[in-house]
Amino acid sequence: MITARALSRTFQTRTGTVEAVRGIELDVAAGEIVGFLGPNGAGKTTTLRMLTTLLVPTAGEATVAGCDLRRDPVGVRRQIGYVAQGGAAYAEALAGEELVDQARLYGLPAARAAEQARILFTQLDLDGLWKRTCKSLSGGQRRRLDIALGLVHSPALVFLDEPSTGLDPQSRANLWNHIRRLREDLGTTVFLTTHYLDEADALCDRVLVIDHGTIVAAGSPEELKRSINGDAVLLTLADRAHAEDARRIVAALEDAGSPATDGNQVQVRVPHGASVLPGLLRDLDAHGIGLAAVEVRRPTLDDVFLSVTGRSLRDDSLVA
Amino acid sequence: MNLLRETWVVFVRALRLSLRNPVWVVIGLIQPLLYLALFGPLLKRVVEAAPSLPPGDAWKIFVPGLLVQLGVFGTSFVGFGLIAEYRAGVIERMRVTTAHRVALLGGRMLRDVLVLLVQAVLLTAVAIPFGLRTSVSGALLGVATVGLLGAAFSALSYAAALRLKSEDALAPLLNGIAIPLLLLSGILLPMTLAPTWLQRLSDLNPVKHIVDGLRALFRGDVASTATMWGLVDTIGLLVIGLYVGTRTFRRESA
Ligand SMILES: Nc1ncnc2c1ncn2[C@@H]1O[C@H](COP(=O)(O)OP(=O)(O)OP(=O)(O)O)[C@@H](O)[C@H]1O
Ligand SMILES: [Mg+2]
Numbered sequence: 001m002i003t004a005r006a007l008s009r010t011f012q013t014r015t016g017t018v019e020a021v022r023g024i025e026l027d028v029a030a031g032e033i034v035g036f037l038g039p040n041g042a043g044k045t046t047t048l049r050m051l052t053t054l055l056v057p058t059a060g061e062a063t064v065a066g067c068d069l070r071r072d073p074v075g076v077r078r079q080i081g082y083v084a085q086g087g088a089a090y091a092e093a094l095a096g097e098e099l100v101d102q103a104r105l106y107g108l109p110a111a112r113a114a115e116q117a118r119i120l121f122t123q124l125d126l127d128g129l130w131k132r133t134c135k136s137l138s139g140g141q142r143r144r145l146d147i148a149l150g151l152v153h154s155p156a157l158v159f160l161d162e163p164s165t166g167l168d169p170q171s172r173a174n175l176w177n178h179i180r181r182l183r184e185d186l187g188t189t190v191f192l193t194t195h196y197l198d199e200a201d202a203l204c205d206r207v208l209v210i211d212h213g214t215i216v217a218a219g220s221p222e223e224l225k226r227s228i229n230g231d232a233v234l235l236t237l238a239d240r241a242h243a244e245d246a247r248r249i250v251a252a253l254e255d256a257g258s259p260a261t262d263g264n265q266v267q268v269r270v271p272h273g274a275s276v277l278p279g280l281l282r283d284l285d286a287h288g289i290g291l292a293a294v295e296v297r298r299p300t301l302d303d304v305f306l307s308v309t310g311r312s313l314r315d316d317s318l319v320a
Numbered sequence: 321m322n323l324l325r326e327t328w329v330v331f332v333r334a335l336r337l338s339l340r341n342p343v344w345v346v347i348g349l350i351q352p353l354l355y356l357a358l359f360g361p362l363l364k365r366v367v368e369a370a371p372s373l374p375p376g377d378a379w380k381i382f383v384p385g386l387l388v389q390l391g392v393f394g395t396s397f398v399g400f401g402l403i404a405e406y407r408a409g410v411i412e413r414m415r416v417t418t419a420h421r422v423a424l425l426g427g428r429m430l431r432d433v434l435v436l437l438v439q440a441v442l443l444t445a446v447a448i449p450f451g452l453r454t455s456v457s458g459a460l461l462g463v464a465t466v467g468l469l470g471a472a473f474s475a476l477s478y479a480a481a482l483r484l485k486s487e488d489a490l491a492p493l494l495n496g497i498a499i500p501l502l503l504l505s506g507i508l509l510p511m512t513l514a515p516t517w518l519q520r521l522s523d524l525n526p527v528k529h530i531v532d533g534l535r536a537l538f539r540g541d542v543a544s545t546a547t548m549w550g551l552v553d554t555i556g557l558l559v560i561g562l563y564v565g566t567r568t569f570r571r572e573s574a
Contacts, residue, residue: 052416077418088413090405092337104329105417107322149413 001157001189002028002051007060008213009046020046022213023060028191030156031183035204036193037301039311043213044193045085048159051191052082065157083150085161085193087142089134095145096121096130099152106153113152120148123178125171139166147175151182158182160192164199176203197301197313207301209308216308221301228299228307229257231273233280238290240264249283264292273297323426326419330427337401338435348394349439352386353446359508360450370513379452384462384534385507387440391469392502392527394439395432396494398474399481402428406485421569429474429565436470437463454538461547462537465554469530472557475565482568501527510535526553
């Protein structure tokens with residue numbers, strides 16, 4: 001559905017050249033839900049704007065929905081939908097009319113456009129807001145209208161740029177279901193960007209991690225997590241004076257990674273966290289090291305993110 | 321065929337937005353009416369006292385000038401609306417559709433021309449009780465010319481707006497162009513009253529010839545050279561406007 005080779009985009013600014021996207025390689029199969037995960041400024045939006053014909057790449061090639069990006073942009077547009085990060089509805093316009101007009105611009109006849117718009121209003125929980133001006137909608141309602149604007153012509157491939165920003169948990173879950181239904185019922189291919197690890201984990205068949213304009217990791221959430229060497233064992237000590245002793249003990253565990261300490265907490269990665277725990281607890285006890293809490297964490301996408309980018313996407317992450 | 325359909329969709333949407341918030345339409349209309357009521361009587365005296373003025377009474381000189389002013393000023397500022405739409409992501413949203421880029425411009429231009437024509441007809445009709453006496457055909461041709469003129473300035477305004485993408489840059493640009501154009505066009509007083517150097521300068525201004533053409537039309541000189549030059553200049557501006565406008569809308573990431 002999408003193949004991109006060495007796709008790049010640089011911007012000239014007053015302060016110099018910005019290499020927003022540097023040689024991205026992409027292969028997305030029909031019917032896949034692919035997540036594009038990366039920190040602010042990684043190049044997600046720029047990549048999407050190139051793939052949706054809004055921005056001409058400075059280098060590289062891409063085929064989107066069977067059409068060459070450079071030679072047949074109209075062919076690409078015919079088959080894709082795009083939900084921009086910054087929204088798409090005009091403040092003064094009526095929500096329902098914006099949606100119908102968008103469908104009409106995609107070539108739907110008036111009656112079908114109206115019907116399609118009504119269906120999406122119901123599916124995205126916008127019932128009763130048809131005659132409201134867009135400026136009078138709440139942030140989440142407007143975001144759902146943006147999403148409807150990108151889906152109204154039932155495209156075979158949709159690009160969603162951070163679709164769930166500003167949505168409450170229930171709307172987010174509803175959106176995820178909607179996206180899954182699109183794939184199941186219509187075979188729609190979905191390419192979305194997100195900052196939310198749980199979203200990538202729960203929704204995406206495959207995750208691409210992008211940083212500084214290049215893809216630094218790719219795979220299903222399971223594969224990516226498996227690539228992280230083992231589980232994290234996190235000990236919270238009763239007394240931080242024992243941190244050094246505890247560190248030495250966990251470092252001696254079989255196949256353990258190098259432990260990290262932070263105050264009274266010690267974290268280490270081991271292949272099978274749960275099975276080393278009994279022995280470890282006995283050892284610690286034998287050395288007179290009291291514990292306030294023990295936690296074994298399966299690897300998360302944030303661990304993946306951390307290991308490939310050196311940064312965390314979570315703001316509450318504790319030990320590096 | 322698709323182009324026409326898409327232009328229609330953009331036009332209806334734009335018109336709906338104008339009607340929902342008609343403040344600008346109304347302001348654009350009140351302004352020339354104020355000129356008519358507050359400046360017209362003054363002008364009448366001047367015209368009576370100046371033998372060098374072209375034939376025709378004061379209203380036949382003044383109303384065509386007001387119409388051209390409406391055509392130039394009324395439509396020059398439509399770019400601000402486009403910048404607001406751009407900010408909201410509307411332009412980008414329309415650019416990812418299969419709609420022809422020219423439809424995105426053309427639909428909006430049609431709305432501007434329609435609004436302008438309504439204003440122009442109203443202005444001309446209101447001038448009749450003030451004392452305007454003119455032939456219906458001359459007035460209709462005059463109003464139609466103003467419509468074409470408005471189309472040209474609407475296209476230019478959209479092109480400038482889409483290139484600048486900033487109200488702060490667009491406002492000085494528009495004022496910097498529109499005000500000299502109007503001052504050098506003899507809109508309020510015919511350029512025949514001006515010293516020679518000013519007349520020569522104004523001869524370079526297409527808007528001046530359009531005003532002259534419109535005045536000839538209102539006098540009933542439909543087949544005069546003034547009418548012809550006015551029309552030629554109007555069409556010239558329209559061609560430039562359409563060229564610059566479509567080029568801008570077709571540009572990457574415009
Ligand atoms: N029009 C532009 N001119 C100059 N630089 C730009 C432009 N658009 C993007 N950039 C730069 O390119 C880089 C990538 O931007 P991009 O918007 O693709 O990031 P992103 O991954 O979408 O980030 P976010 O998560 O914040 O949305 C950034 O450094 C940004 O400042
Ligand atoms: Mg972005």
